[in-house]
Amino acid sequence: MGxxxxxxxDPRAMQPNRSSRVRVYDAYEAAAAIRERFQDAPVxxxxxxxxxxxxxxxxxxxxxxxxxxxxxxxxxxxxxxLYKHIAESRNRVFAVTDFFYRYDDPAEQWPVIGPxxxxxxxxxxxxxxxxxxxYEANLKLHTHGMKxxxxxxxxDDGCVTVVLKDAELGAGVIRWSAVEGEDVSDQPFLFVYxxxxxxxxIVGKELDVQGVGIVG
Numbered sequence: 001m002g003x004x005x006x007x008x009x010d011p012r013a014m015q016p017n018r019s020s021r022v023r024v025y026d027a028y029e030a031a032a033a034i035r036e037r038f039q040d041a042p043v044x045x046x047x048x049x050x051x052x053x054x055x056x057x058x059x060x061x062x063x064x065x066x067x068x069x070x071x072x073x074x075x076x077x078x079x080x081x082l083y084k085h086i087a088e089s090r091n092r093v094f095a096v097t098d099f100f101y102r103y104d105d106p107a108e109q110w111p112v113i114g115p116x117x118x119x120x121x122x123x124x125x126x127x128x129x130x131x132x133x134x135y136e137a138n139l140k141l142h143t144h145g146m147k148x149x150x151x152x153x154x155x156d157d158g159c160v161t162v163v164l165k166d167a168e169l170g171a172g173v174i175r176w177s178a179v180e181g182e183d184v185s186d187q188p189f190l191f192v193y194x195x196x197x198x199x200x201x202i203v204g205k206e207l208d209v210q211g212v213g214i215v216g
Contacts, residue, residue, distance in 0.1 A: 022053040025178045027125030030186060034129035034171050037211045039072045046127065051197045053124045057094035059114040061141040061152060063087060063202045064159070066190065066214070068169040070132035082135060085214035091204035093139055094119075099199055103163070110160070113142040113150045119201075123179050125172040131209070134167040134192050137200065167194040171209045190214070 032043045067084040094117060100110035142150035143158040152158060170193060173186040188208045192200040206216030 022055055022120050023123050023179075024049075024053065024126045025123050025175045026127065027173060027175060028127045030173045030175070031125060031127040031129045031171075034173075034188070034209050038129065038131060038171075038209050038213065040211060047130060048126055049128055051193075053119060054096050054198060055120045056097075056116050056118055057201055058097060058112065059092065059117050059142075059150070060095045060100075060112045061093055061114065061139055061150075061158060063091040063093040063137060063190075063200075063204075064140055065138040066169065066192075066202070067135040067137070068132040069135055072132075072213075080133065083132070083213060087204070087207075087216075089204050089206040089216050091202050091207055091216070093137075094201040094203075096197070096199055100160075100162070113145065113147060115148045115150070123175040125175060128170045128172040128191075129209070131169045131171055131190075131214070134164060134169045137162045137192065137202075162200075164192060164194060164199060167192055167199070171214075174203075 028046060031047070035043050065084055065086045067082060069080040069082050071078070071080050095112070097116075098109065100112055102108045102110055139160055139162055140152055141158040141160060143153035145151040170191050171188060172191070173188050175186050176184045177186050187203065189201060189203040190207065190209075191198050191202065204216055207214070208216050
C-alpha cells in the first residue's frame with residue numbers, strides 16, 4: 001500500500017520550505033491509463049504539465065463535490081455534458097495562498113484557516129490526465145481551531161461553492177513507487193488549474209478515477 005498523505009498525521013507533519021523545488025517524475029503511462037479508463041477511448045496526445053507544481057499549499061478543509069463538463073462516451077468531441085462527483089469518503093483539499101475571494105465582492109479575500117504544507121517532498125507527476133472543464137467545487141472549509149490545528153465546523157458551517165473561470169479539472173498520481181520501490185502503491189489525486197497554474201489539490205484514501213468516472 002502507498003502512503004496516505006490525506007491522513008491527519010501526514011499533512012500536519014510536513015513543514016513548508018519555500019526555497020525547495022517539487023520533485024517531478026515521468027508519469028506518462030499512469031496518466032494515459034487514467035485518461036483511457038475515464039474516457040473509454042485511446043489517448044491521442046501526450047500532455048505534460050505546462051507549469052510547475054507549487055512547493056506549498058494551504059490545507060483549507062475538505063472537498064465535498066466537484067462538478068465538471070466532459071465529452072466522455074460521446075461520439076462528438078464538442079458534445080459536453082455536466083457531471084458532478086460527490087465525495088463518498090473524506091477528500092482533503094489544499095489551495096494555493098490567496099486563492100479565496102468573495103463572489104459578490106472579488107476585491108475582498110475570504111479568510112481561511114489551515115497550515116501551510118510543503119509539497120516539495122511529494123513525488124509529483126510531469127504528465128497528467130485532463131478530465132474536463134472545471135465548473136465548481138463544493139468545499140467545507142476549516143472554521144474552528146488554530147492555524148496549525150484547524151477543525152471543521154458543525155453541519156453546514158464553512159460550506160462554500162468555489163468557481164474559477166476558464167479552468168480545467170485534471171488527475172494524476174503521487175508516485176510513491178518512484179522513491180520507495182515498486183511494492184508501494186501510487187496515489188491518485190485531482191487538481192484544478194488554469195493558464196496561470198494549479199489552484200486546488202484534492203486527495204483522499206479512496207479517491208480514484210475509473211471507467212464509471214471519479215470515485216471515492
